[in-house]
Amino acid sequence: MMKPVVRLADVARAAGVSQGTASNAFNRPDIVRPELRAKVEAAALSLGYAGPDPKGRLLRAGKVHALGVVVNNSLGYFFNDPFNREFMRGVAAVCDAEGAGLSLIASHDQKSAAWSIESAVVDGFILQCLEGGNRLVELARKRRLPFVAVDLYPGTDAGSIIVDERGGAQAAAEHLLGLGHRRFAILTLPLIDDGRTGPVDRSRRDATQYNTTRERLAGYAEALSAAGIAIDSVPIVESLNDRRAEEGARMVLDAAPEATAILAMSDVLALAVLAEAVRRGRRVPQHLSVVGFDDVPEAAASRPALTTVHQPIMEKGRIAAGMILSGATERVALRTALAVRDSTAPPPETLRR
Amino acid sequence: MMKPVVRLADVARAAGVSQGTASNAFNRPDIVRPELRAKVEAAALSLGYAGPDPKGRLLRAGKVHALGVVVNNSLGYFFNDPFNREFMRGVAAVCDAEGAGLSLIASHDQKSAAWSIESAVVDGFILQCLEGGNRLVELARKRRLPFVAVDLYPGTDAGSIIVDERGGAQAAAEHLLGLGHRRFAILTLPLIDDGRTGPVDRSRRDATQYNTTRERLAGYAEALSAAGIAIDSVPIVESLNDRRAEEGARMVLDAAPEATAILAMSDVLALAVLAEAVRRGRRVPQHLSVVGFDDVPEAAASRPALTTVHQPIMEKGRIAAGMILSGATERVALRTALAVRDSTAPPPETLRR
DNA sequence: AGTACATCTTGAAGCGGTTCAATCAAGAAT
């Protein structure tokens, strides 16, 4: 027994109407005489017709009414990161509102990424988390669909959403300087996509291939050097931004035991430092100040509440999705702002200067 | 200047070959003479052809090679729930491995859900988090695509994955009874989809429309009544399972101040109870025992580590995705197992019996 | 009765590809 897939044409025939009318019966029921419509519906029912197949509609309509989010981590990691979650909330909000679909396109290995991007049935892409020279941008561009890059400026033919990373980082460092800190350590996001972690030397620092990391580092460096502290004298430790942030926290506290302030390049890292500090019996902010970056929801909820650089994460998602669905490709720049909470305070008297 | 969309036919014409050959040049490069292939590629390049459009391919191929996950919360909430994240990791792992796409279908309001399900371009659906009589199952069924329901048995024409909820709940209660507890309170997931929270009376308890909730409650009740404790004598408090779990935790501790053990119907709820207990200065497990349900990653990481009912969340995702992609529609039942950790202990001497 | 106007319905042309049977050219075998 074969599976006899029922098509619109079959229904039309069974109902004794033309295919055009049958189509209308489903899509614009109001313009077809009730009597005929009933016949069509009856035929559909008795044949077990599943309704117009989107595949056919799609081809005809041109528009898919769906967007793809390309994530370069595996999806598991992607959703463990609160930043991504928040971002996706923004994207999802727009999709919901517009009734648009949402496809996730994982790209952990380059080959599958290519295939996925080439064959995704979407109206456009949002590219998240990209290294500087990533081929994903090339692939997306080749597809000739609108795409927007987040935290990266891929050129004038695409949309992009960036925030003032440098200014935010600067503000974070200035805040700590203003409190009187002079002994810093930096816990940085990956500089290079080779999985290495730990202390960073100058050559590696200069080789950063991630836009976000580079800018934030530059912001820290500017503020510190304006206060007479050379970035080369500051211990910098590189860490992954998932569960393994714990390890990064341990390493940075080991590498700079005398630091009174930690500049963490993400809230995930900062929260890990907070946890590690507790483990070591160093009180925050009395013994140690910590400032994060991003202002994910968890930052305000932690104890102590995390001082961090706020950026409009969900807003970014909303804007990105909006751009794709509207077909626009502008370049949007957003501000960051320091959110001072309870994880920062002046350094202990004895350690000042 | 119109946008002259380049089609395969245009490329073929420009290259002076048939459309069939042009198609092969892209999809089966090996069977076309290198010389011709080069011509096609050159033509494509100069015309700015984006490569075969998946929309066309789709129609021809029949298979979409993508699956849809229908979530009934808004996506924002969906991904805030660690259970869903874990589940999606399983789904994503399979999609990655098979090179299949993954579409998210939000269904927060019934009308948009209908439209989304009817017009999603996928090979099948995974239905998550469904109330008993939900129309989503009907919609999915109507679409005549394979679908699998998670934590629900929708009938023999569809796949389903269920776990031994009742047995797990029973084990949780028995564990506490075995430790000597006699004064319980239950913090339950929603019983009815009306947003109400707080103390639950008997009639509401019997009206549960959620399969999972019903089963777990039944498991608790069985174990307790076997020990001579009537379920009607146990305070039951209903709570939402997102951020508002905090409120539920407060309510249950208020409603049953003398309870020595809390049966929480999810880890999210249990973790909220842990946090609230800290706030009230009640030590866990010395003063209060708490057992959760699900065993999300956070459960093992909390302090104290949460005693909970383990269920193979990621595995469920993997199986669900596998079933869709392979077109199977079996019924899979999985086991639960109690994971005893540090949030449970015998009740304080003074309060025993 | 004749004309004008609505209201439906029909038939056919795509939408952008893939595939398959048939054709063709060229070298191998007889």
Added chain:
DNA sequence: ATTCTTGATTGAACCGCTTCAAGATGTACT
């Protein structure tokens, strides 16, 4: 020199649906 193979290319038929110009049917008005 003729027949067989083999391998590459072509042409046309779909895939399932929407849309649109043109035709048909019926109603209202003069």
